[in-house]
Amino acid sequence: MDMKRRRDMQIAYIADQSVMEEMAKCRKILQKLNFADRSDFDGISETVKELLGKSENAWINPPFYCDYGSHIEVGKNFYVNYNCTILDVAKVKIGDNCQMAPNVAIYTAGHPIHPDTRNSGFEYGKEVTIGDNVWLGGNTVVCPGVHIGNNVVIGSGSVVTKDIPDWSIAAGNPCRVIRRITETDRRKLFHEEEIDEEAWEMICAQNK
Numbered sequence: 001m002d003m004k005r006r007r008d009m010q011i012a013y014i015a016d017q018s019v020m021e022e023m024a025k026c027r028k029i030l031q032k033l034n035f036a037d038r039s040d041f042d043g044i045s046e047t048v049k050e051l052l053g054k055s056e057n058a059w060i061n062p063p064f065y066c067d068y069g070s071h072i073e074v075g076k077n078f079y080v081n082y083n084c085t086i087l088d089v090a091k092v093k094i095g096d097n098c099q100m101a102p103n104v105a106i107y108t109a110g111h112p113i114h115p116d117t118r119n120s121g122f123e124y125g126k127e128v129t130i131g132d133n134v135w136l137g138g139n140t141v142v143c144p145g146v147h148i149g150n151n152v153v154i155g156s157g158s159v160v161t162k163d164i165p166d167w168s169i170a171a172g173n174p175c176r177v178i179r180r181i182t183e184t185d186r187r188k189l190f191h192e193e194e195i196d197e198e199a200w201e202m203i204c205a206q207n208k
Contacts, residue, residue: 010090012112012122026051026069034063052078060084067109074098075132089125095132095150106142131166151181 006013071088075096126145137156155171
């Protein structure tokens, strides 16, 4: 079985020449993205489409790093802030209206624990899935094989090693659910501060 097929089956594989050639194509696109004129919003948008393929209203603030790009599937209104990394050895599936703060890292890649096995060059990738309406706070790390549900907020600096259920606020290292998001959170802005009346009227008009 060839190594690309082994990789895509999420079993042990070695990054051979065929795998490296696929990664090289991504590097060329990343070179264009990361050295683009930061005021050229249209140009950056086109490069993001080239990197991620089919995407509606996706935006990435460079610099951004990934292995393949083609293994990342994003929904509508995907937003990535500065200096984020997605190691997409396996698929990374991200839903609609998701936001990644600066320095977020999503890792599907991993290596064997025992040094003799690890030094063989074999590695693996395990798929990460993220639902709709998810906000990953700055410096969050999402580990291989994790599923994050819909309508979730992950606090800054978290290391997500296990699945997170829908409608959760979760944080910490390792990341744990702190509480559920409820109707009482609808108008909150920051801690107990509420959104001002003018902004709230605009939000309500958008949701009609």
